[in-house]
Amino acid sequence: MRVVERINDVRSTVKEWKSQGLKVGFVPTMGYLHEGHESLIKKASEENNKVVVSIFVNPIQFGPKEDLASYPRDLKRDSEICERAGANLIFHPENEEMYFNDFSTFVDMNGLTNGLCGKSRPIHFRGVCTVVSKLFNIVAPDRAYFGEKDAQQLAVVKRMVRDLNIDVEIVGCPIVREEDGLAKSSRNTYLSEEERAAATILNKSLMLGKEEIQNGQRNSASIIKIIEDSIKSEKLARIDYVEIVDSSSLEKVEEINKSVLVAIAVFIGKTRLIDNFTYEL
Amino acid sequence: MRVVERINDVRSTVKEWKSQGLKVGFVPTMGYLHEGHESLIKKASEENNKVVVSIFVNPIQFGPKEDLASYPRDLKRDSEICERAGANLIFHPENEEMYFNDFSTFVDMNGLTNGLCGKSRPIHFRGVCTVVSKLFNIVAPDRAYFGEKDAQQLAVVKRMVRDLNIDVEIVGCPIVREEDGLAKSSRNTYLSEEERAAATILNKSLMLGKEEIQNGQRNSASIIKIIEDSIKSEKLARIDYVEIVDSSSLEKVEEINKSVLVAIAVFIGKTRLIDNFTYEL
Numbered sequence: 001m002r003v004v005e006r007i008n009d010v011r012s013t014v015k016e017w018k019s020q021g022l023k024v025g026f027v028p029t030m031g032y033l034h035e036g037h038e039s040l041i042k043k044a045s046e047e048n049n050k051v052v053v054s055i056f057v058n059p060i061q062f063g064p065k066e067d068l069a070s071y072p073r074d075l076k077r078d079s080e081i082c083e084r085a086g087a088n089l090i091f092h093p094e095n096e097e098m099y100f101n102d103f104s105t106f107v108d109m110n111g112l113t114n115g116l117c118g119k120s121r122p123i124h125f126r127g128v129c130t131v132v133s134k135l136f137n138i139v140a141p142d143r144a145y146f147g148e149k150d151a152q153q154l155a156v157v158k159r160m161v162r163d164l165n166i167d168v169e170i171v172g173c174p175i176v177r178e179e180d181g182l183a184k185s186s187r188n189t190y191l192s193e194e195e196r197a198a199a200t201i202l203n204k205s206l207m208l209g210k211e212e213i214q215n216g217q218r219n220s221a222s223i224i225k226i227i228e229d230s231i232k233s234e235k236l237a238r239i240d241y242v243e244i245v246d247s248s249s250l251e252k253v254e255e256i257n258k259s260v261l262v263a264i265a266v267f268i269g270k271t272r273l274i275d276n277f278t279y280e281l
Numbered sequence: 282m283r284v285v286e287r288i289n290d291v292r293s294t295v296k297e298w299k300s301q302g303l304k305v306g307f308v309p310t311m312g313y314l315h316e317g318h319e320s321l322i323k324k325a326s327e328e329n330n331k332v333v334v335s336i337f338v339n340p341i342q343f344g345p346k347e348d349l350a351s352y353p354r355d356l357k358r359d360s361e362i363c364e365r366a367g368a369n370l371i372f373h374p375e376n377e378e379m380y381f382n383d384f385s386t387f388v389d390m391n392g393l394t395n396g397l398c399g400k401s402r403p404i405h406f407r408g409v410c411t412v413v414s415k416l417f418n419i420v421a422p423d424r425a426y427f428g429e430k431d432a433q434q435l436a437v438v439k440r441m442v443r444d445l446n447i448d449v450e451i452v453g454c455p456i457v458r459e460e461d462g463l464a465k466s467s468r469n470t471y472l473s474e475e476e477r478a479a480a481t482i483l484n485k486s487l488m489l490g491k492e493e494i495q496n497g498q499r500n501s502a503s504i505i506k507i508i509e510d511s512i513k514s515e516k517l518a519r520i521d522y523v524e525i526v527d528s529s530s531l532e533k534v535e536e537i538n539k540s541v542l543v544a545i546a547v548f549i550g551k552t553r554l555i556d557n558f559t560y561e562l
Contacts, residue, residue, distance in 0.1 A: 007446060011448070100443070100444070102392070102530070103444050104390050104391040104392045104393060104440060104444060105389070105390050105410070105440060105441045105444035105445055106388070106389055106390070106391075107386065107388050107389075107445070108386070108387055108389060109385050109386050109387070110385045110387075111383070111385045112385060129386070130445075133445050134444075134445055134446045137445055137446040137447050137448060138446045140448070159385060159386060160386045162381070163381070163384050163385060163386035163415075164386055164388070164414050164415055164418055165288060165419045166418050167292070167418060167421070249383070
């Protein structure tokens with residue numbers, strides 16, 4: 001497995017692979033990899049001849065008050081995980097390789113990016129769409145793998161690929177959880193011991209909501225209230241949002257009569273965590 | 282030469298060509314082709330093994346009061362010109378093939394698109410960037426050809442390709458003119474006989490400005506005044522803008538001490554025409 005920092009090195013490697021008729025899978029990440037990322041790389045490795053992982057903490061998807069500077073980084077550990085999971089190439093560029101000083105082009109979206117995380121993170125998805133476009137143009141993969149934990153990101157990337165006719169197949173992969181149900185996230189490392197215990201409230205509350213739907217409840221407001229009340233029972237938790245939306249348009253759903261995404265964002269102390277489940281009807 | 286309406290037909294044809302190691306040139310147009318387009322297709326044909334021309338009047342680059350409905354269309358004539366000039370494939374999609382009802386992704390730009398044509402056409406370059414991105418993703422050419430008459434468009438497309446790491450070489454081609462100096466444009470067909478005669482004022486006025494620079498004048502305001510006064514001498518002409526800008530950043534230049542673009546937009550009756558020259562220093 002090679003680690004490269006230059007766009008041209010990625011391009012020439014992938015072109016060489018493609019000239020041999022090999023299929024290329026791609027896993028874009030911000031690094032500090034956990035078992036969630038590992039599952040994406042493994043799946044990419046099963047479904048393709050070669051796998052590229054990008055490790056790049058993308059500055060333009062962080063708001064001014066967000067955790068860009070403190071976002072955890074550990075290339076050595078990441079490299080070991082990538083190699084073990086079956087990656088062939090890590091693309092690990094500096095900011096200067098990705099963004100010229102007079103960088104001025106953005107990929108943006110209406111609709112899907114307004115609600116959920118887009119509400120409290122107004123420039124986030126513009127940054128995500130722009131960097132994912134760039135990475136797709138650099139790597140030119142056949143397939144790209146995204147975790148379902150970032151459900152809105154997955155829906156946004158799928159829509160962008162459809163709208164801009166990007167010739168990449170987007171593959172969503174299930175959330176990987178800790179034994180107590182907490183969704184794996186690089187940001188879990190921010191949590192103190194006490195906060196780590198409190199963070200289980202996200203999945204617990206979602207499960208209460210799921211049970212309610214399984215018991216026949218179809219009114220979104222009632223289900224949202226049950227989830228919110230459960231989260232509020234945890235002193236260290238502060239709700240950012242609890243929403244029930246159409247799984248592909250991400251528009252709010254009042255009565256559940258189609259497949260929905262039930263998604264939450266909750267601050268545990270200063271750490272903002274997200275979780276969700278999809279209910280197929 | 283084939284004419285296809287489906288994205289998948291373009292993709293499969295180009296993939297077949299590329300699998301044979303052939304280079305693909307691309308000329309995106311809105312149709313109603315003139316000798317300017319023809320020169321692009323000829324150049325593409327000289328420099329590549331295969332040439333794709335797209336003919337698509339892109340609705341999202343027209344403002345609500347602009348000429349989308351009346352924009353001239355003639356596929357039969359366009360096909361003959363393409364064939365004669367050496368094209369191998371015309372991509373001529375319906376709007377529905379290009380834009381879903383819930384289309385919601387846009388490629389946009391800061392800076393370069395604010396001045397010149399961007400001032401009076403605020404959504405124009407967002408529409409251009411978006412459709413050019415889509416067409417590049419559909420055709421996946423090695424090189425794409427744009428006329429220098431739309432100097433701002435050429436600068437914007439070059440910047441977009443650089444910023445988004447699009448793996449396409451952009452080739453600019455010189456303005457083609459009528460014998461009396463009027464730059465070829467599909468919109469020239471809008472002009473009455475009297476307006477057609479008046480339209481020569483664009484190039485005439487630019488030439489006066491050029492002469493002034495060649496004579497050593499370096500103050501942009503003085504040169505702009507000479508060009509404006511000349512245009513105003515024509516009763517049917519109304520100035521949209523006369524500007525002198527840096528050829529790549531498109532920022533206004535007060536004193537000419539580097540290569541500049543001198544660009545104008547002028548209404549002749551209801552028809553908006555553009556023209557320009559680049560002065561290399």
